[in-house]
Amino acid sequence: MKRSTIDSMYKDIYVKGHPIFGQGLKFKADPLAFFEEIKTYNPGIQKFRFGYLPMVNLSHPELIKHVLQTNNKNYYKGREYMHLRPVLGNGLLTNEGESWLSQRRLAQPAFHKQKIQGFIEVMESSTEAMIDVIRTQPEVDLHDWMMKLTMDIVSRTMFGIQVKEDEERVEQALSVAIESSYGRVQRLINPPLWLPIKSIRRYNQSIRDLNEVVNTIISNRRQSKTRHDDLLDMFMYAEDEDTQETMSDSQLRDEVMTIFLAGHETTANALTWALYILNKHQNKQAQLLEDLKSNDWSYNTPYLNLVIKETLRLFPPAWAVGRRALENDEIGGVEVPAKSNITICAYQVHRDPELWDQPDVFMPERFEYEKEYHKFQYFPFGGGPRFCIGNNFAQLEMQIILSQFLRQFEYDCSKEIEKEPMITLRPKGGLSAQLTQR
Numbered sequence: 001m002k003r004s005t006i007d008s009m010y011k012d013i014y015v016k017g018h019p020i021f022g023q024g025l026k027f028k029a030d031p032l033a034f035f036e037e038i039k040t041y042n043p044g045i046q047k048f049r050f051g052y053l054p055m056v057n058l059s060h061p062e063l064i065k066h067v068l069q070t071n072n073k074n075y076y077k078g079r080e081y082m083h084l085r086p087v088l089g090n091g092l093l094t095n096e097g098e099s100w101l102s103q104r105r106l107a108q109p110a111f112h113k114q115k116i117q118g119f120i121e122v123m124e125s126s127t128e129a130m131i132d133v134i135r136t137q138p139e140v141d142l143h144d145w146m147m148k149l150t151m152d153i154v155s156r157t158m159f160g161i162q163v164k165e166d167e168e169r170v171e172q173a174l175s176v177a178i179e180s181s182y183g184r185v186q187r188l189i190n191p192p193l194w195l196p197i198k199s200i201r202r203y204n205q206s207i208r209d210l211n212e213v214v215n216t217i218i219s220n221r222r223q224s225k226t227r228h229d230d231l232l233d234m235f236m237y238a239e240d241e242d243t244q245e246t247m248s249d250s251q252l253r254d255e256v257m258t259i260f261l262a263g264h265e266t267t268a269n270a271l272t273w274a275l276y277i278l279n280k281h282q283n284k285q286a287q288l289l290e291d292l293k294s295n296d297w298s299y300n301t302p303y304l305n306l307v308i309k310e311t312l313r314l315f316p317p318a319w320a321v322g323r324r325a326l327e328n329d330e331i332g333g334v335e336v337p338a339k340s341n342i343t344i345c346a347y348q349v350h351r352d353p354e355l356w357d358q359p360d361v362f363m364p365e366r367f368e369y370e371k372e373y374h375k376f377q378y379f380p381f382g383g384g385p386r387f388c389i390g391n392n393f394a395q396l397e398m399q400i401i402l403s404q405f406l407r408q409f410e411y412d413c414s415k416e417i418e419k420e421p422m423i424t425l426r427p428k429g430g431l432s433a434q435l436t437q438r
């Protein structure tokens with residue numbers, strides 16, 4: 001679309017920017033600051049441009065509800081997700097329409113609350129194994145360990161395997177794949193993936209490495225004579241009601257890759273941010289320890305749940321989501337033309353002073369009043385039909401890991417951590433900590 005067309009189409013509440021790049025440069029320089037700033041131009045909804053792309057940002061809970069829930073049929077996943085497709089293919093996170101719905105229905109039983117209770121043992125034993133290794137090390141990178149641990153848990157519970165021998169390779173490939181995909185989200189014009197330049201070759205190699213691991217998981221399972229009670233079997237043996245066909249290898253690969261990725265990096269980030277913020281607020285940590293002790297180190301204690309919620313408010317791992325309008329729409333009285341790209345920044349809404357008292361302060365107690373909050377003022381797991389399928393899984397996993405870790409260790413990590421908003425909100429440079437056995 002021509003820049004001049006967008007400018008005139010959006011003239012009602014248009015935030016002017018650079019004549020060529022629009023707001024693109026500001027966004028690239030500091031995405032979190034960008035969303036803070038853009039919000040101040042017009043209440044609830046702002047229009048702007050990223051180069052040639054028409055953009056609409058939503059910062060009011062009711063308007064966010066409109067896109068994610070009320071009129072969700074008019075909104076497909078945005079261009080951020082398009083750039084994840086080389087890695088995730090057409091899995092649950094990126095799929096759309098009827099195909100998405102039938103895959104979601106297939107996967108849903110693997111995530112039911114009751115079913116997830118059956119994962120407690122694996123979550124506990126994986127955590128114990130990690131604790132046994134790190135207790136011998138005076139200094140550890142907690143983020144690194146949380147990534148290893150959540151990868152181990154998701155692959156054991158969902159696919160019945162351990163990726164131990166491939167761990168380093170997968171971590172390396174993942175980090176290249178995520179950084180490259182996000183680099184492509186940030187750039188308006190990207191080199192094609194067939195171009196033989198170093199950065200693209202690295203990106204393609206990382207995808208090949210990930211594919212190899214995922215294809216091995218699938219082919220090992222196909223050769224297995226016994227049935228397994230997990231997501232992989234559910235996907236593998238599901239038959240189409242009309243045709244009795246089973247899922248193609250390529251769809252299976254996409255679903256496995258999606259759960260593998262979506263199911264561990266987000267949770268690892270959340271855990272790292274929780275340990276970071278608890279270290280900064282020793283009084284809250286003491287209160288949490290009291291709570292855990294008095295509940296016999298159970299993982300389901302009232303204050304631990306408040307701490308997890310508050311961590312996900314301040315540091316939402318899925319810090320922004322994007323959508324694309326299929327047809328013209330009106331949001332909060334503002335015309336939104338078809339093909340507009342919608343941004344919804346959970347990080348900004350979760351810290352909006354108009355919605356939250358002392359928004360930047362870590363105050364788990366505020367969630368005692370959660371019922372008073374608008375459903376779309378706090379949405380770390382998204383909302384509407386595309387709500388995170390793994391939210392109960394992630395919460396249980398965080399409860400178990402945090403309570404077991406805090407039971408074992410005092411830890412100190414005094415370094416300030418910068419936020420690194422990539423596809424997820426990462427702790428830049430990890431989180432080094434000295435551990436002392438309690």
Ligand code: HEM
Nearest residue numbers: 092093262263266267270318321381382386388389390394
């Ligand atoms: C703290 C951890 C997690 C956070 C913050 C999180 C956040 C989110 C958010 C915000 C979405 C919606 C994205 C959108 O609307 O565009 C989402 C979708 C999804 N998440 Fe999570 N997630 C977490 C953990 C997990 C886990 C543990 C799994 C799987 C084991 C998982 C699997 C998925 C999948 C498959 C989708 C796509 C669902 C669909 O569209 O049907 N997530 N997640």
